Amino acid sequence: MQRLFSGIQPTGEPHIGNYLGAIRNWVALQDQYECLFCIVDYHAITIDYDPKEIGPRTLDLAATLLACGLDPKKCLLFVQSEVPEHTELAWILSTCTVVGDLARMHQFKEKTEGDRHLATLGLFAYPTLQTADIVLYKAEVVPVGEDQKQHLELARETVRRFNQRFGPIFPEPIELLSPAARVMGLDGEQKMSKSRGNHVALADSTDAVWAKLRPAKTDEARKRRADPGNPDRCNLFSYHGFFSPPEEVATINAGCRSAAIGCVDCKKALHANMERLLGPIRERLADYRARPDDVRAALRDGAARASTIARHTMEEVRQALGLR
Numbered sequence: 001m002q003r004l005f006s007g008i009q010p011t012g013e014p015h016i017g018n019y020l021g022a023i024r025n026w027v028a029l030q031d032q033y034e035c036l037f038c039i040v041d042y043h044a045i046t047i048d049y050d051p052k053e054i055g056p057r058t059l060d061l062a063a064t065l066l067a068c069g070l071d072p073k074k075c076l077l078f079v080q081s082e083v084p085e086h087t088e089l090a091w092i093l094s095t096c097t098v099v100g101d102l103a104r105m106h107q108f109k110e111k112t113e114g115d116r117h118l119a120t121l122g123l124f125a126y127p128t129l130q131t132a133d134i135v136l137y138k139a140e141v142v143p144v145g146e147d148q149k150q151h152l153e154l155a156r157e158t159v160r161r162f163n164q165r166f167g168p169i170f171p172e173p174i175e176l177l178s179p180a181a182r183v184m185g186l187d188g189e190q191k192m193s194k195s196r197g198n199h200v201a202l203a204d205s206t207d208a209v210w211a212k213l214r215p216a217k218t219d220e221a222r223k224r225r226a227d228p229g230n231p232d233r234c235n236l237f238s239y240h241g242f243f244s245p246p247e248e249v250a251t252i253n254a255g256c257r258s259a260a261i262g263c264v265d266c267k268k269a270l271h272a273n274m275e276r277l278l279g280p281i282r283e284r285l286a287d288y289r290a291r292p293d294d295v296r297a298a299l300r301d302g303a304a305r306a307s308t309i310a311r312h313t314m315e316e317v318r319q320a321l322g323l324r
Ligand code: AQP
Pocket: 007, 008, 009, 010, 011, 012, 017, 018, 019, 020, 021, 022, 023, 144, 145, 147, 181, 182, 183, 184, 185, 191, 192, 193, 194, 195, 196
């Protein structure tokens, strides 16, 4: 089996975008690859955060991942900061990473718009830590969304430079493009995101989900119930594609265009279909939240197994660098 690595940041409440764009895929990949899934808390501290919140968030994210179907018997689930070799290797790889390449990264540019000269070194070097995360385990495969493709190209470049200088230690990781589309936020303007507050959280109660759907923007040209709408211009209609059966999507599409149904009808149908997927996840999450020690034990076990691989790689790396 090939080895696969992926990570998720404990930056806020995990949402349906994270589920549809990553977590659901991870659950399927557990059976096809030797998977390492990492809660990347060292990445999460590259933006403003509350030190009191990050610990509980990390634990709750782990509970959510388990509730979504990650199985510690099939994969390694662990927290990045519990394996210090990630940051040690990131430092070493930073000597093989070119500043000009880092400066070209779209994500860095987006996150620092307006005040780039005040950006921190941690945020700038984020892709180098990401490279270390992957190659520390000699992972061959990395599932990525479109937004992460550039970082993976840089990871390959860094690996090539390292291997050329110190010997063929790391495989060049290849990307496994996520089959899921990008989920837009409830605002319809930016991608759904933990930190932007435009999300439906996996932990939201059924009432909370409805409270978010009810006022959400639809086709703005549809001012009254009798006006026909255009589903192609409706952000909420795009959610039906993720949650509703194809025949129902077609009926709603036609009903919107002919004004046979109103936006509230469309939202109610969406809510019911979301509930079918989210309800069972929410129930399992409540169960894991009620037994945090079991979640901690799963993370401890994952970190111990990850550390064994990490220590072995670092021995090899230090030797190659002449540090032993
Ligand atoms: N809106 C989205 N649609 C599809 N996939 C998404 N992902 C995130 N948002 C969407 C995927 O979720 C995985 C984990 O993401 P992350 O926590 O590492 O960072 P992110 O992509 O920056 O996620 P967020 O929710 O937007 O967090 P913040 O607000 O902290 O930046 C990734 O595989 C990502 O593609």
